[in-house]
Amino acid sequence: MEPSSSAERTADPAADEPLAHRRIVFGIVSMALLMASIDQTIVATALNAIRGDLNAELTWSGWTITIYALGQIIVMPLAGRIGDQFGRRRVFLGAAVLFTVASLACSLADNIYLLVVFRAFQAIGGGAFMPTATGIVSEQFGRDRDRAIGMFTSIFPLGGIIGPIIGGVIVTYWSWREIFIVNVPIGILLIVLGLKFIPRGTPAPGARIDATGAALLALTLLFGMYGISSLGSSGASPADPLFIGAEVLAITLGVLFVRHANRHAAPIIGVNLLRGGGFGAMNSINFLFGAAVLGFGALVPLYAESRYGIQPLQAGTLLTARAVGMICLASLAVFALRRTGYRGPMIGGFLLVAGGMTLMSLAPHGLTPYGWLALAAGITGIGMGLSIPASNNAILQLAPDQISAITGLRGMFRQSGGIVAVSVTTTILAHSANGGLAQAHSFLVFAAVLLLIVPLTLLVPDHRGSW
Template sequence: MEPSSSAELTADQAADEPLAHRRLVFGIVAIGLLMASIDQTIVATALNAIRGDLHAELNWSGWTITIYALGQIIVMPLAGRLGDQFGRKRVFLGAAVLFTVASLCCSLADDIYLLVVFRAFQAIGGGAFMPTATGIVAEQFGRERDRAIGMFTSIFPIGGIVGPIIGGVIVTYWSWREIFIVNVPIGILLIALGARFIPRSTPKPAGRVDTTGAVLLALTILFGMYGITSLGSSGAEPTDPLFIASEVIAVTLGFLFVRHANRNAAPFIPVTLLRGRGFGAMNAINFLFGAAVLGFGALVPLYAESRYGIQPLQAGTLLTARAVGMICVAGLAVFALRRTGYRAPMIGGFLLVAGGMTVMALAPHGLTPYGWLALAAGITGVGMGLSIPASNNASLQLAPDQISAIAGLRGMFRQSGGIVAVSVTTTLLAHAGNGGLAQAHSFVVFAALLLLIVPFTLLVPDHRGSW
């Protein structure tokens, strides 16, 4: 028995060894994550330009952000499962092709509705990057996968730095259309490098993909969004039949989705990952975190322009200030996770982000409006850098054999929160007499949401050391 046990142990250790070309592969998949990150922040700086050029109302312009989030919500859980079934490299490269082509189509759109449709296709490609890239990196880094996955936290802030600057420059000196064209050469480079260097993963046997569940969830969110957005149209009230009908349909479809998930043998979202040990609390945290942080980030440039008259280029760099604060802390937080565990950095980070949002909502004291907003954005970035690595890993270590599915589910809940926050906020702003002040009040609400998260962190199983 001893020689056999020793041989099994040696085989397990060999399988868990980091692979030789892991850093090159990490760099390639990071390009995909960078593109997806850039497109979340770059559009935020162009919201006013898109609205003006396409003669669209603010609430419908906001769909360029929310439809991108919706597409990612649906695709993330599917991409994780499809990557396991057909090979992560194949799914990752397919996503890169779709994202690149859709970006080109977005640049050619001549009305807001067509732009929203192309953004939906772009989101399908962008949404598949995270779960497949997570799986690819986990395979490459072996026992170091927790740190490698945590380092993804530093990829998104880079997009947060580059995106607003590029968006501000392009909107100032060219037009909003070029913000999508930027993705085309990057996408071509990603496809070429990925095809050449990303190793093929061994497909795993998988059951039928639950398309019924995916469609029910997509329609639930879509009708809910449409109803909320309709309130932002001129003269619309909560008693409007279109709003009521949309929300009734959304609630009905949501009920059918939950019933389907409970009855299906292999549902779109596994019930164990919704309610299992630690997962229920993390899903609630991710939803509220997405509502507060993603919704907040998408609307910061609009706030700076509306309340203080700051130009788009400067307004975009506020997201850069947030990303800088995040990068300064994220790397240290990743390497400290094995000592600190997950709860402490999450709680500390959430409190810092809430404080930064509250500061941003207040009138400037002793600084210019831009300096005050940059300081507040930097504080939120530090809080995000502290909390995101811990929240990214908190559920992954509970089921290391389902990394792709969990990463997709995490993104789904965060994007769902962001969708609700952006849809409700832009609808309220469409009715507000003073948009800038109304948005300041919304930031206080976002801060309160983050405070609500703190009790949930106590329900998350804490963990120290490697997985």
């Protein structure tokens, strides 16, 4: 049968045979993804040093972290779609250049306002890595792309574990500026290797960017996430005019975006990727999963310190326990996906994470507080290792010519869920008499959210075998 579209014609050869340099390309894009992920958390260890050196207020210092998360949320879906339209290699290399230059600019900033601006540009580059790199991996591995994508997207959570450790070492022995300088030689290496080994893709013929749709989507996410993050960063209440105004603007712009997407011939994000053919259920799962898992992970060290008086360095290693559990199972889960399908690992993983969160909220039994929390964190890691590869691959095979766009949306929904969860939880903690106990209750809420996700997995098309 003759292919019905140019997208299918270009996809057919890649669907048959993996390409020769696929492992080198996998290493290149993995390095980029890990670097962008590390930069999400590495700055947290340097906030006090940044405040002292730049004579900055705490709120503005905190924005060096917040603006990076916001920038990534905005850029992920846009970069994915632009990569599908104009070539993933081009967008990936452009992102590498921007990330490297912005990192150098961050290291040279002489005031906090410039640092926040440069961090925003760094976020744009870092946010474009995940969707474009996933598309590049898909092109390289052909019939094995399901396994390659499962392994590749499991790299991203590791950055959140490694970042604080690397940041602590650099700040201790050098200064906060070296946190950004270290990206420069790595970024240059990425660009050189990318130019040599990543092949040129085939952009969609006659592709034009939907500038209006891109602007509406970006502004919707910006105002929505800014309003929510203001709850956590400033301790404002939901009745605060800033929060209400930002959310009203976000809802209005979101309605305009949906109307535009329904009417435009080639929208930046098609409405079918938001709610059609299993996408709506998976987008909801990703948002709730991000809220429960990313929000939970960000708050574990604080919980250990506030409820049990565990020292900060030891509290941080609880995330390492979770990472070990995740790594141990993720690689096995990836190679078992063709036999198990997606629903079973997702449901089993969500239940295990919920169980680990519930254990963490309870008082220790027969173990020291640290041992109890480490056990609970390890169980959540095993659950994440089981569920993340399946949830990363679910529904990708429904639109293989739009893998970058789908990956960008997945990242957007997960990161948005994480920001919502952290902001709401920290607002509640700011108004509670017993922060440790309030956090224990929040973990039970996160566990309940994961249980609510389970019925949604039945709406996601299951798949066994290769794509």
